[in-house]
Amino acid sequence: MSNINPGPDMGSRQTDRWLEPGQTNALVIYILYLASLVIGVTGIVGIVLAYINRGKAGGFVESHYTFLIRTFWIGLLYALISVVLMMLVIGFLLMFVVAVWFIARCILGIQALQRGEPVRNPQSWLLGR
DSSP: OOOOOOOHHHHSOOOOGGGSSSHHHHHHHHHHHHHTTTSTHHHHHHHHHHHHHTTTSOTTHHHHHHHHHHHHHHHHHHHHHHHHHGGGSHHHHHHHHHHHHHHHHHHHHHHHHHHTOOOSOTTOSSSOO
């Protein structure tokens, strides 16, 4: 039997940068949220990452984690209300409005993140401005 000596990178595994709390991770979560409009499960991955990294990043990124978590839960609430109201037909229009709201929140969050700014009002039910 031969003794295989693993290289320096083989012995210890480092976390990918996009998983670590910070600006890159928040951007990945925004992208996962937008992708969830097509592939629903990515939103769940995004909310899990947001909860795991909230409180660890510090600085302006913390407001983005709060904003991301609230975007998920408020969006889910709005979507459920829309589904219930689909029996009255108005739910279809409301679901479209919810999708536009969700996309707008994500885009505004990405823009603020790219400028290195916090979300002004991360507790907002509307667009966070």
